[in-house]
Amino acid sequence: xxxxxRRLLGVASAxxxxxxxLSGCGAGTAAGPAENAAPKPGGxxxxxxxxxxxxxxxxxxxxxxxxxxxxxxxxxxLVYVDAEGNLSPWIAESWDENADKTQFTLHLKExxxxxxxxxxxxxxxxxxxxxxxxxxxxxGINRIGLFPSANYAGAEAVDATTVKVSxxxxxLSFIPTLAYHGSILLSPATLALxxxxxxxxxxxxxxxxxxxEKVAEGDSxxxxxxxxxxxxxxxxxxxxxxxxxxxxxxxxxxPTLRTASVESGxxxxxxNASPQDLDALKQxxxxxxxxxxxxxxxxxxxxxxxAPFDDVKVRQAVQHGIDRDQILSTVYTxxxxxxxxxxxxxxxxxxxxxxxxxxxPDKAAALLDEAGWxxxxxxxxxxxxxxxSFTLYPNPYLQASQSVDELVDQQLTSLGFxxxxxxxxxxxxxxxxxxxxxxxxxxxxxxxxxxxTVAGVLTSQKKGDEDWFKLGTSDATLNDLAxxxxxxxxRDARAKVADELQSYVLQQGYFVPLTQIVQxxxxxxxxxxxxxxxxxxxxxxxxxxLNS
Amino acid sequence: xxxxxxxFALRRTGQALVVVLLAYLFTFFVISILPGDPIxxxxxxxxxxxxxxxxxxxxxxxxxxxxxxxxxxxxxGRFVVGDLGVSLRSNLPVGTLVLDxxxxxxxxxxxxxxxxxxxAVVIAYGTQFLPPRFGQGALRSLPSLFLSVPNFVIGLLLIxxxxxxxGLFSMIDTETPWGTFFAAVALGIPVSxxxxxxxxxxxxxxxxxxxxxxxxxxxxxxxxxFLRHLVKPSALPTVTVLALIVGELLGGALITxxxxxxxxxxxxxxxxxxxxxxxxxxxxxxxxxxxxxxVNLIADLAYPLLDPxxxxxxxxxxxxxxxxxxxxxxxxxxxxxx
Numbered sequence: 001x002x003x004x005x006r007r008l009l010g011v012a013s014a015x016x017x018x019x020x021x022l023s024g025c026g027a028g029t030a031a032g033p034a035e036n037a038a039p040k041p042g043g044x045x046x047x048x049x050x051x052x053x054x055x056x057x058x059x060x061x062x063x064x065x066x067x068x069x070x071x072x073x074x075x076x077x078l079v080y081v082d083a084e085g086n087l088s089p090w091i092a093e094s095w096d097e098n099a100d101k102t103q104f105t106l107h108l109k110e111x112x113x114x115x116x117x118x119x120x121x122x123x124x125x126x127x128x129x130x131x132x133x134x135x136x137x138x139x140g141i142n143r144i145g146l147f148p149s150a151n152y153a154g155a156e157a158v159d160a161t162t163v164k165v166s167x168x169x170x171x172l173s174f175i176p177t178l179a180y181h182g183s184i185l186l187s188p189a190t191l192a193l194x195x196x197x198x199x200x201x202x203x204x205x206x207x208x209x210x211x212x213e214k215v216a217e218g219d220s221x222x223x224x225x226x227x228x229x230x231x232x233x234x235x236x237x238x239x240x241x242x243x244x245x246x247x248x249x250x251x252x253x254x255p256t257l258r259t260a261s262v263e264s265g266x267x268x269x270x271x272n273a274s275p276q277d278l279d280a281l282k283q284x285x286x287x288x289x290x291x292x293x294x295x296x297x298x299x300x301x302x303x304x305x306x307a308p309f310d311d312v313k314v315r316q317a318v319q320h321g322i323d324r325d326q327i328l329s330t331v332y333t334x335x336x337x338x339x340x341x342x343x344x345x346x347x348x349x350x351x352x353x354x355x356x357x358x359x360x361p362d363k364a365a366a367l368l369d370e371a372g373w374x375x376x377x378x379x380x381x382x383x384x385x386x387x388x389s390f391t392l393y394p395n396p397y398l399q400a401s402q403s404v405d406e407l408v409d410q411q412l413t414s415l416g417f418x419x420x421x422x423x424x425x426x427x428x429x430x431x432x433x434x435x436x437x438x439x440x441x442x443x444x445x446x447x448x449x450x451x452x453t454v455a456g457v458l459t460s461q462k463k464g465d466e467d468w469f470k471l472g473t474s475d476a477t478l479n480d481l482a483x484x485x486x487x488x489x490x491r492d493a494r495a496k497v498a499d500e501l502q503s504y505v506l507q508q509g510y511f512v513p514l515t516q517i518v519q520x521x522x523x524x525x526x527x528x529x530x531x532x533x534x535x536x537x538x539x540x541x542x543x544x545x546l547n548s
Numbered sequence: 549x550x551x552x553x554x555x556f557a558l559r560r561t562g563q564a565l566v567v568v569l570l571a572y573l574f575t576f577f578v579i580s581i582l583p584g585d586p587i588x589x590x591x592x593x594x595x596x597x598x599x600x601x602x603x604x605x606x607x608x609x610x611x612x613x614x615x616x617x618x619x620x621x622x623x624x625g626r627f628v629v630g631d632l633g634v635s636l637r638s639n640l641p642v643g644t645l646v647l648d649x650x651x652x653x654x655x656x657x658x659x660x661x662x663x664x665x666x667x668a669v670v671i672a673y674g675t676q677f678l679p680p681r682f683g684q685g686a687l688r689s690l691p692s693l694f695l696s697v698p699n700f701v702i703g704l705l706l707i708x709x710x711x712x713x714x715g716l717f718s719m720i721d722t723e724t725p726w727g728t729f730f731a732a733v734a735l736g737i738p739v740s741x742x743x744x745x746x747x748x749x750x751x752x753x754x755x756x757x758x759x760x761x762x763x764x765x766x767x768x769x770x771x772x773x774f775l776r777h778l779v780k781p782s783a784l785p786t787v788t789v790l791a792l793i794v795g796e797l798l799g800g801a802l803i804t805x806x807x808x809x810x811x812x813x814x815x816x817x818x819x820x821x822x823x824x825x826x827x828x829x830x831x832x833x834x835x836x837x838x839x840x841x842x843v844n845l846i847a848d849l850a851y852p853l854l855d856p857x858x859x860x861x862x863x864x865x866x867x868x869x870x871x872x873x874x875x876x877x878x879x880x881x882x883x884x885x886x
Contacts, residue, residue, distance in 0.1 A: 145597030
C-alpha cells in the first residue's frame with residue numbers, strides 16, 4: 001500500500017512539474033510590450049468572459065455586466081458618458097430643454113443607419129424611447145429599470161432628425177439616462193419582434209461599429225467590423241470605422257484559465273480576475289484595467305428603526321471604527337480606492353466628506369461609552385442587559401463582499417461589538433434580505449445614471465421609494481433635501497444640494513462608506529492599445545488596435 | 549423465443565416510461581421547493597431598479613405566479629406532446645438548446661469511451677502478459693491512480709501542457725479534433741480505470757481456469773490466447789460496467805465541458821441549475837433518464853449473445869440478475885489481492 005502510494009505521488013509530481021515548466025515557456029513568449037505604436041487596421045481580438053449571461057432580449061439583458069460588453073460594441077447611444085461622468089453628444093448631436101425640465105428636444109446626427117440599412121431617424125428613436133420607458137411586460141419584455149418611467153408622458157418625431165420628449169414633472173435625469181448601458185438604440189424591426197425572437201442575438205440589429213457575425217449559444221459571440229461606420233462619439237477621439245476586424249467573446253468559466261490564455265497569447269483580454277491575482281499578472285507584463293463606474297460606493301445603509309442603530313452615536317461609532325485602508329490592503333489591491341463620500345468619486349456631484357467617517361478607534365470607543373454601552377468580561381459591550389450585537393449579510397452581487405464583511409467583523413469586535421455573518425446565495429438573499437425591514441445593515445452596491453435617482457432611495461415620500469435607513473418621513477431635513485434633489489431644474493443648484501445631502505447623511509451616520517467599487521476588471525495583453533472605458537466601465541473597442 | 553423477447557421488451561419499455569416520468573416529477577418538485585423563481589431573482593438585483601409591480605407583470609407572463617399544480621399540469625401537457633417549451637433563462641426554444649448541446653456531448657462522450665476502452669484493454673493485456681519485472685505491478689496500480697486523481701486536475705494539466713505549452717489546441721475553439729481528443733482523454737481516464745479493474749479481475753479469473761492451461765500446453769501464442777479464449781468470457785462483466793459508465797460519462801462531461809469551455813449537456817445542466825431554468829432541466833433530466841434506461845436495456849439484451857449460459861426467462865427480471873451478480877465476487881476477491 002505504501003509503496004503504491006509513493007509511486008502514485010511520484011507520477012503526479014512529475015506530471016505537475018512538467019506542466020508548470022511547459023506553461024512557463026508559454027508565458028515567456030507572450031510578454032514584450034510595444035507601447036505607443038501607431039494604430040494599424042486589422043486584427044482579431046479575443047475577449048474571454050466568465051459567462052455570456054442569460055437572455056439576449058435587449059431590454060432584459062443590456063444592464064447585465066456580461067451582455068453589456070457586447071451590446072456596447074454592437075449598438076450606439078444617444079449620449080456618451082465618459083469615465084468622469086461628463087455627458088457629450090453621440091447620435092444626438094445636441095439637445096434643448098425647457099426651463100422646468102419637463103420637455104427635451106433631441107437633434108439627431110444625419111445619415112446614421114442600422115446595419116439592416118434602415119435609417120436611425122426620429123421615428124426609430126421614438127420607438128426606442130417608448131420601449132425603454134414602458135417595455136411590453138405582458139409579452140415578457142421589461143422596461144429599462146433606471147429610465148424615469150414614472151414621469152414619462154411620451155415622445156414624438158417632430159421631423160426626420162428632431163425628437164421631442166415630454167415628462168409630467170421635472171426630470172433632470174433624462175439626458176444622463178440616454179448614456180446608460182440600458183439605453184441602446186435598436187432597429188425598429190428588432191423592437192417589433194416577439195420576445196423569443198429578440199432572444200436570438202443574430203436578429204438584434206444595432207447601428208454600432210460592429211455587427212453580430214456568429215452566435216454559439218452559451219459559448220461564444222463573434223462580432224465583425226462595420227466598414228461604413230462613421231458616427232462614433234466625439235469624446236472617444238476616433239473617426240470612421242473600427243481598426244479591429246473581429247472581436248470574439250468566448251465563455252471560459254474558470255478564472256485562471258482565462259488569464260493563462262492571455263499569458264500564453266491565445267487571447268487578448270480576460271475579464272474579471274480575482275483581485276489577489278492582479279499583482280502577479282502585472283509582474284508578468286500584462287495590463288490590468290480597473291475602471292470605476294458611476295454610483296454609490298460600497299457601504300452599509302444602517303436601519304435606524306432597530307437596535308443598536310436607533311442611536312446616532314452607535315452609528316457614528318461604526319463609521320469611525322472601520323479601518324478602510326486595511327480593507328484595501330487585505331482584500332483588494334492599489335487599483336481600488338477608499339470611499340470619500342457615499343458616491344463614487346467619479347460622480348460629478350461627489351464631494352470629499354472622508355473626515356466625517358475617518359478611522360478613529362478611540363473616538364469610536366468614546367462614542368460607545370457616551371451612549372452607555374460598557375464592555376463586559378467577554379469583551380462585548382452591553383447596555384441594560386442587551387448585547388451590542390447585529391448581523392451582516394454579505395451582498396451576493398458583489399464578489400469580495402464576504403471578505404470585506406469578515407474584516408469589518410474583526411475590526412468592530414475589537415471595539416466591543418458582537419457581529420454575526422450570515423451568507424446567502426442570490427435567490428435566498430432576495431427572499432430573506434431585500435425588502436426586509438428588520439435587517440440592521442444592508443450592504444449597498446448600486447450604480448446610478450444621475451444623482452437625481454438618489455432621492456428615491458433615502459426616504460419614503462412617494463410610492464416605490466426604498467427608504468434605505470427606515471426613516472419613513474420622520475427626518476424633516478432629509479425629506480427636504482431629497483425633495484429638492486428630485487425636483488431640481490438646474491444642475492449647478494442641484495450639485496450644491498447634493499453636497500449638503502452627502503454631508504447630512506454621513507454626519508447622521510445613516511450610511512457607512514467602505515470602498516469605491518470596481519465591478520469590472522480587465523486583464524489585457526500589452527499588444528492591445530486604444531481601449532476606452534465609459535462611465536459604466538465597459539470596454540469600447542471602436543478605437544482599439546493590436547500592435548503585435 | 550421471439551414472443552418472450554417481445555413481451556420482455558414491452559415490459560421494459562413500460563418500466564422505462566415510468567422511470568422517465570418519475571425523473572420528470574422529481575426534478576419539478578426539487579426546483580419548486582427552492583426559494584424564489586428564476587425571473588424574480590434576476591429582476592430583483594437592486595442594480596436593475598425594478599419595482600415590485602414591474603417584476604409581478606413579467607412573472608405573470610411566464611405563469612410563475614400560478615400554483616404549483618397548474619404549472620406542473622401545463623408543463624407535463626406540453627412535454628407529452630413533445631413541446632419542450634422555452635428556456636426561462638435565455639427565452640430560446642429548449643429543443644434547439646438541447647439538440648445543439650447534444651452533438652458536442654455525444655462526440656466528447658463517444659471519443660472518451662473509445663479512449664477508455666483502448667486504455668483499459670492495453671492495461672489489462674499488459675497485466676496478463678508483461679513479465680513482472682517490466683512493470684506489471686505498476687500497470688496494476690494504474691487504475692487506482694486514474695481513479696484517485698480528480699477529473700478537473702487531469703483536465704487542467706492537459707490544458708496547461710498541450711494548449712498553453714505546446715499550442716496543440718486553443719481554448720478559443722476547443723471543438724477542434726485536438727481539443728476534443730484532449731477533453732476525451734481527461735474524461736476517459738477515470739472511466740478507463742473502472743473498465744480496466746473489471747477486465748483485469750475477470751482476466752485473472754479466467755487465466756486460472758484449466759482450459760487456459762490446456763490451451764497454453766498446446767502451444768497457443770499470447771495474442772491468440774487473449775483474443776480467442778480470454779476476451780469473450782471477460783467481456784460479460786465488462787459490458788455490465790460499460791452500461792454503468794454511460795452515467796459516469798454524462799456526469800464527468802459536466803466538469804470536463806466546463807474546464808475545456810465546451811458547450812454540451814453538462815454545461816447546459818450547470819447553467820439551468822444555477823438559474824433554476826426548469827424547462828431546460830426537465831428536458832435534460834428526461835433525456836438522461838431515457839438514455840440510461842435504453843443503454844441498460846441494450847446491455848441486458850446483449851448478455852445472452854455473449855454467454856449462452858444466460859438465458860431469457862419468462863420473467864424479465866431474471867435476465868439481468870445472473871449476469872449482474874456474477875462478476876461481483878470476482879471483483880471483491882481481486883481488489884483484496886491487488
